[in-house]
Amino acid sequence: MTSFTESEERLELRRQVAKLAGKFGREWFTEKARAGEKTTELWLEIGKAGYLGINIAEEYGGGGGGIGDIAAVCEELSAQGCPLLLMVVSPAICGTIIGRYGTPEQKRRWLPGLCDGTGTMAFAITEPDAGTNSHNITTTARRDGDDWILTGQKVYISGVDEADNVLVVARAEDARTGKLKPCLFVVPTNAPGFEFSPIPMEIVSPELQFQVFIDDVRLPADALVGDEDGGLVQLFAGLNPERIMAASFSTGLARFALDRAAAYAKERTVFKAPIGSHQGIAHPLAQSHIEIELARLMTQKAAALCDAGDDIGAGEAANMAKYAAAEAACDAADRAVQTHGGNGITQEYGMAGLLVATRAGRIAPVSREMILNYVAMHSLGLPKSY
Numbered sequence: 488m489t490s491f492t493e494s495e496e497r498l499e500l501r502r503q504v505a506k507l508a509g510k511f512g513r514e515w516f517t518e519k520a521r522a523g524e525k526t527t528e529l530w531l532e533i534g535k536a537g538y539l540g541i542n543i544a545e546e547y548g549g550g551g552g553g554i555g556d557i558a559a560v561c562e563e564l565s566a567q568g569c570p571l572l573l574m575v576v577s578p579a580i581c582g583t584i585i586g587r588y589g590t591p592e593q594k595r596r597w598l599p600g601l602c603d604g605t606g607t608m609a610f611a612i613t614e615p616d617a618g619t620n621s622h623n624i625t626t627t628a629r630r631d632g633d634d635w636i637l638t639g640q641k642v643y644i645s646g647v648d649e650a651d652n653v654l655v656v657a658r659a660e661d662a663r664t665g666k667l668k669p670c671l672f673v674v675p676t677n678a679p680g681f682e683f684s685p686i687p688m689e690i691v692s693p694e695l696q697f698q699v700f701i702d703d704v705r706l707p708a709d710a711l712v713g714d715e716d717g718g719l720v721q722l723f724a725g726l727n728p729e730r731i732m733a734a735s736f737s738t739g740l741a742r743f744a745l746d747r748a749a750a751y752a753k754e755r756t757v758f759k760a761p762i763g764s765h766q767g768i769a770h771p772l773a774q775s776h777i778e779i780e781l782a783r784l785m786t787q788k789a790a791a792l793c794d795a796g797d798d799i800g801a802g803e804a805a806n807m808a809k810y811a812a813a814e815a816a817c818d819a820a821d822r823a824v825q826t827h828g829g830n831g832i833t834q835e836y837g838m839a840g841l842l843v844a845t846r847a848g849r850i851a852p853v854s855r856e857m858i859l860n861y862v863a864m865h866s867l868g869l870p871k872s873y
């Protein structure tokens with residue numbers, strides 16, 4: 488192994504996950520989505536195999552690995568056509584934050600369920616009026632005796648219907664300064680006053696996005712993750728894993744699109760030879776292969792820095808990886824559709840659905856513009872533009 492290749496252990500993990508996901512496959516995934524059904528079977532199977540909590544400490548039911556491992560799992564699932572968005576959220580964001588900052592009791596209560604898939608957790612920060620500007624969120628938490636009362640609204644929250652709890656970012660008043668500071672709360676999805684409704688999306692996926700209404704939801708004191716003053720640091724701890732996972736989700740989907748396109752280009756003959764013999768078809772696919780490999784390399788670098796505890800170095804790499812992966816995935820999906828000709832927009836071949844799925848990667852969890860803002864400011868030292 489060199490520092491530019493993954494360990495044999497990581498490669499074997501990839502092979503095993505690919506094998507498991509391959510038993511399910513894209514057609515199964517798409518049928519579930521179109522029937523309004525869930526992928527719980529796959530979720531529980533990867534949980535049982537130990538892949539879902541591979542980044543979580545062994546004493547809480549996890550595999551004791553890092554973000555590089557869970558990102559590999561996420562990428563291989565996507566590459567088999569079974570992208571699971573909740574992997575970004577439940578084990579990677581929530582698992583990292585609770586694993587690092589939760590009290591021992593909170594870790595015992597929540598982490599085992601994240602690992603075996605029986606206690607999935609969604610993550611809610613985005614609000615309709617704040618959008619990208621998360622400093623403007625208005626969901627508030629106020630004390631009532633020992634309890635907390637939460638009120639507010641969230642939007643585009645993935646997988647609330649499949650989750651037992653949601654890690655909600657709210658703002659609480661600082662007793663000393665009177666200013667509002669971010670705090671993270673674990674809110675049960677069946678709590679009185681917590682309601683959610685699906686947002687009709689064009690993405691073909693069993694995992695849905697929701698509007699969430701939080702109306703005076705009463706929570707016990709220990710629903711607050713870690714301590715009251717640590718919210719911002721906790722939130723930042725979730726950002727690198729979130730971006731690395733989003734990048735892996737995208738590179739996996741890109742690989743899936745490219746595999747299907749290359750296979751089709753070898754088979755389909757219109758003039759005298761397979762369409763893949765024309766450079767007009769071959770070159771864009773070759774270009775995608777290069778772009779995907781570059782994005783994967785940056786994703787692996789980001790994960791390695793993150794797992795080595797270099798949060799600042801990982802921040803730049805994770806943003807760049809997420810950017811590159813989303814771009815590579817959008818282009819790969821578009822080229823895969825083009826390679827398939829008319830078949831590219833049939834449900835039977837399932838390529839067109841990838842256009843929206845990959846496109847979402849340019850918007851969420853952080854938009855390409857905000858990554859460009861980050862790089863302009865942090866990497867190039869340009870003035871802040873917003």
Ligand SMILES: Cc1cc2nc3c(=O)[nH]c(=O)nc-3n(C[C@H](O)[C@H](O)[C@H](O)COP(=O)(O)OP(=O)(O)OC[C@H]3O[C@@H](n4cnc5c(N)ncnc54)[C@H](O)[C@@H]3O)c2cc1C
Pocket residue numbers: 576609610611612613617618619620642643644645646696847850851852853854855856857860872873
């Ligand atoms: C499929 C999907 C799943 C999601 N899941 C979750 C989830 O589980 N939990 C959660 O909390 N959120 C989730 N989100 C929300 C997601 O994080 C937001 O959509 C994203 O952060 C963008 O916010 P917005 O949609 O409000 O866009 P806006 O903030 O309204 O931005 C609109 C456009 O303006 C651009 N823009 C805004 N400000 C600037 C600026 N300063 N400079 C340049 N351009 C700018 C943006 O880049 C974007 O292109 C999800 C979204 C999607 C699409």
